[in-house]
Amino acid sequence: MESTAGLVGRLFLSVIATGSGLPTPMGDAAEKPVIEFLYPDAGPFLQSAAESGDARGPIAIRVEALATKAGYEIKWTGPIPRNRILADMQDGRAACTPNAIKTPDREARFKFTQPIFPALDQVVVTKKDAAWVDSYDSVDALMHDTTRVYGDLLGASQGPALDRTIAEETRHVRPIRGTPADLVKMVISGHVDYIILADGPSVALAASALGIDPAVLATHHFPDMRSSAGGHIMCAQSVGNDVIAAFDKAIADGR
Helix, strand or coil, X not given: CCCHHHHHHHHHHHHHHCCCCCCCCCCCCCXXXXXXXXXXXXXCCEEECCCCCCEECHHHHHHHHHHHHHCCEXXXXXXXXXXXXXXXXXXXCCEEEEEECCCHHHHHHCEEEEECCCCEEEEXXXXXXXXXXXXXXXXXXXXXXXXXXXXXXXXXXXXXXXXXXXXXXXXXXXXECCCHHHHHHHHHHCCCCEEEEECCHHHHHHHHHCCCCHHHEEEECCCCXXXXXXXXXXXXXXXXXXXXXXXXXXXXXXX
């Protein structure tokens, strides 16, 4: 397995490489308009900097780089629970949120940029010694087994298909208010049997943020698991189309 340092470096390199009614004068020479970004605690990928309250982590780095190209400044507000972010934006708060999964339900209520991150394979994450997972030939079969507890991050989306299954199978779905690292903690502690995360560095980074050796975890691919849709910037309907267009141009120029 690639070292944690290598994983962190690779993730950060990929992040860095790759009418609105919102403007607020900054007072500097550039006089860039300010866009409020509401953000959840998604440590270690997006979390609050203790000294300033601004967001930090690879997601924040990516979004701030795009904002600079688009000609905007970001006002970070958070961390805020995911469900409250959705409610505030639907109520008309002229704000955006980073790295959101696009679903038909959300697309009907919010505006989206093009993806700011590429799609990644989704994987089931368990303890290393979870031999029981080998008895399932699909994630659908696993998700419908009421004897196995699934840990679901409140307010997050796994994409339309899995979201529907999770909504149907409430008897053995445990909602978890927290971060991807908290999901990993619940697996390690045995409070849930499995979670679903994007494959690659995310699993190792979430474990390492807890001081846990990623080797105690195992990832499982199933043939019916789709790639997760790439994360988008998602904005309230009150945010102008010119803002979306400016970010889309920055995304296209950075590819």
